[in-house]
Amino acid sequence: MRSPIGFSCRAIPPSPNAPEVPHGTPRSGVAGGVRGPCLGGLPEPVRTATGRHESLSSAGRRPRHNGLPGEAGLIEVAGDSMKNRTAGLVAVLLSCAGATAHAVEPEDLGACARVVEDAARLACYDRLASRAAPSAPASPAGSALVAASVRLPEEPRGEPPSASFDDPVHDAAPATSPLQARWELTADTDRGTFGLRPHRQNYVVYKSTNRVNDHPFRPLLDMAPGEDQRLDSNELGFQLSFKTKLLGNLGGTGSNLWFGYTQQSNWQVFNGAISRPFRETNYEPEVVWVAPLSHKIGGLQLRYAGLGYVHQSNGRSDPLSRSWDRMFVEVGAEVGDLALWFRPWWRLPESRSRDDNPDIEDYIGRGELVGVYRHGQHQYSVKLRSTFKNSRGSVEADWSFPVAGQLRGYVRLFSGYGESLIDYNWRQTSLGIGLILTDRL
Template sequence: MKPTWIRLWFSAAIGLGVSQVALAEDSLVDERVKDELKTSEERFVITPHKVNYILPYTYNDNPNTDPYTNFTTNDDNEEVIDNAEAKFQISFKFPLWYNVFGDNGHLYFAYTNQSYWQVYNKEISSPFRETNHEPEMFMLFNNDWQVAGLTNSFWGVGAVHQSNGQSGSLSRSWNRIYGTMVFDRGPFALGLKAWWRIPEDEKATPSSPKGDDNPDIEDYMGNFELTAVYGLDEHMFTLMGRNNLQHPNKGSIEFTWSYPILGNLRLYTQYFNGYGESMIDYNHHNQRIGIGVSIGDIL
């Protein structure tokens, strides 16, 4: 039974995005599963959820200065948000209950932290510009449907809260129920994730601390995303597209490439173009490119 748990454990490690559960000869996850089998009995091992990475240098061609106007101006009343900043993500999860429904259905808790750090901006004391918190609870079901030459390896459902932990005019948050399915074949995998936002009450006044801080967030952050992964030798390529078909011009894409450099450490590059890279930027279009390292990467 343990190998099945580890396969599902790995599937959860990529945030219900993309993976290959079956241990086929050409499987993208073969080595990862073997590694997790080796450490499955280690009490203090932390299992990743989404990609854990640090990008010491990223460049954003259009920083979102509007939310910070009252906080980040110098003596000449000039906005001083830098184009260059560091970005990192820490993500982990752990199982709560295996085989909830006999021999299937596995319950997990996960947490992801994503931060944007104005580390080179000495003029305003190098603050953390934005930090997003994302706890979630989800259940995975292993599956073996064959669809158009692909295997539907698993499907899942979950609930997620995402916020930036701020108050007043900087506060951003939303809660969602989501479903996901993953299809794979050899070195290729495709994940579909769709969600429904849990409604919130409207604010009584714009400055009210209660109520919805971002009622139009779905227009920009969408209600579904597609993620594709392709492994070529030791190279790993991912492409994510997120959208709301009612507002097709307000979506986003993210492309990453990684390559192993030392042990589990991989050279990691990331390119983002669109809306909703972070909560504070949900309605702001930006284009960012960054380079750094990841630990283990998505697979």
């Protein structure tokens, strides 16, 4: 017969000089003595049961197997009958694949070959194939034929494979914290030098206060102002603040030197009786050196430490002049979504003749603590100032929320001393509602 892949398969003829082989013993390591295409079988003469050699290609001749158990146990294949074709196909596959965990005995193959009915014979071979289903590792010759049609098993779904160096998930750097981004303390947040960045908040609010401070202006009038010259309790307040990096990565430490500028104005825009003046404007330039920190105290992750100098004044002459100069240190830390920074300061001394506000620290304070909590797109912050000596100082609470794009709504509540320099020794409570462009973080 011819195999499905176009090769002729035949039974291995016994050599004339070969010793007698017991019935059922495989020849040449092939079950049942069948030579298949895996062993390089080519069309060769077949030795019949009578001892004569006949060519497989001889047309019209079909040697038959008499099925007697004493007949050397060889299968002779020729012609194109369904019976011989089926028997040869099974013999070739079983011999070439070599993949049976339990060897198929020649007697079983012979029993199937002796079945006359085609359907019954196929069922017999199916039963043999099912018995041989659990496969052992195939022989090299058999693997060459079946590799293309065998589907490799999937990888086990136990533990996930370990990440490689190119794994973007495992190699991803940890997310940059808000404080690190604010001071550009990591390589991925570094934006170079001399570019403008937000420093403090940039906002505009409609503001109302419970106590208007017109006392500083009375000396200019030589008397108490009349009703038509009083300040209005409602005004417009706004703040502009930016910073720029002067030097980056100083000494290879990752620290930066910054210059910052903040301007806060209070405009009596609704007071037409006194020509809508700017009641007070404060100017605050500062220089600060910021170095990264990576220490942890409990659940508090330290992010940076800074050292700086700040000047604040209202740019006026006596008797309205207010100013002071300070040296400060600052430490920033984070825990979860809460960011904190603490800035104590020391006022640089001035001569009595030049000091416009010698007791300013006893009202505004000697340091401040700022806390910022971010929840989704909402940001809440509190700034506390204390004198560390008395109950003076101030508290400022802010809330910002999204409106459109980068534009955010803003609510600001202040209570205490020193909302502006002209009010450093004046206690008041004010509420502002408006818009904010850049927040604390």
